[in-house]
Amino acid sequence: MRDQLARGASEPRALAILMGACVVLFIAQWPGLARQAHLQQVDLQPMMMGTLFAMVAVLPLLLYALAALTQLGARIIRRPVGGYGARFALFWALLAASPVFLLAGLVEGFIGPGPSLSLVEFLALTVFAFFWISGLRAARTAMAAS
Template identity: 50%
Template sequence: MPVTTDIAATYRSPRAVMRRLLAAGRREDRALAILMGGCLLAFIGRWPALQRAATLETDAEGPSFEAMMAGALFGWIFVAPLLFYGLAALSHLVARALGGQGGFFGARLALFWSFLAAAPLLLLHGLVEGFVGPGPGLQIVGVLWLVAFGWFWIASLREAEKGMA
């Protein structure tokens, strides 16, 4: 299935989509591509907020838009993937302690896919932050993203670990 179709299906049934992804076989290149796609979308989602910050910045000594973009690019494309790999390993170890019977690959795929599937809400969060700014709207979208990501991740990890109660 196309990625966009799988993302939409994840909002209805994250476990079914994870089951289908796991049935496709163990492919690290696919897992890395899913993670990098999610990180790229998260980076793109930061653009409106960074532009707003650069436009509203009146202090000439503050960082320029280009400098903020470079920092966001470095953070999302080079640092975040390393953190996601560590978080996935930790989640597998916790799941194993709770009776999970999956492997590290399943835990990685569950986390990476959940992040990519929740990316549309992350893009919306960036738009609200850039165009509306801080306030209740931004907090509501942030909570929606967090709830969706948490739901996708827990459901996907349960599917990947199968033995969990």
């Protein structure tokens, strides 16, 4: 994260990382959607299209809003983070944790709901939170240094 921030602010790079992460999260949904379509005996394609829209069109907007709320929250607790730093930390954390989200998708598709899926989803969220908090700290340090 520090190396990325040292390269300077680049909204196209941040957006590319966000869209890459959203595409990977969409791919992570495939096994679970296939399982659900098979068990419910419905067509998979409409489910895939709805998930694609949600992951690639709606999720980025929600993540931009979450990054703005994070920046506001950081100011409230007197740990200010710049807007670009808050956005990039969130987007980078999502991309960095995406392999664990892919694993969760595989567990959902092959094993289904249960304790193993809950454990892997908890692990994915924990890894995401670790990267996000670490990224916010790095962004705050980089903002203070400049």
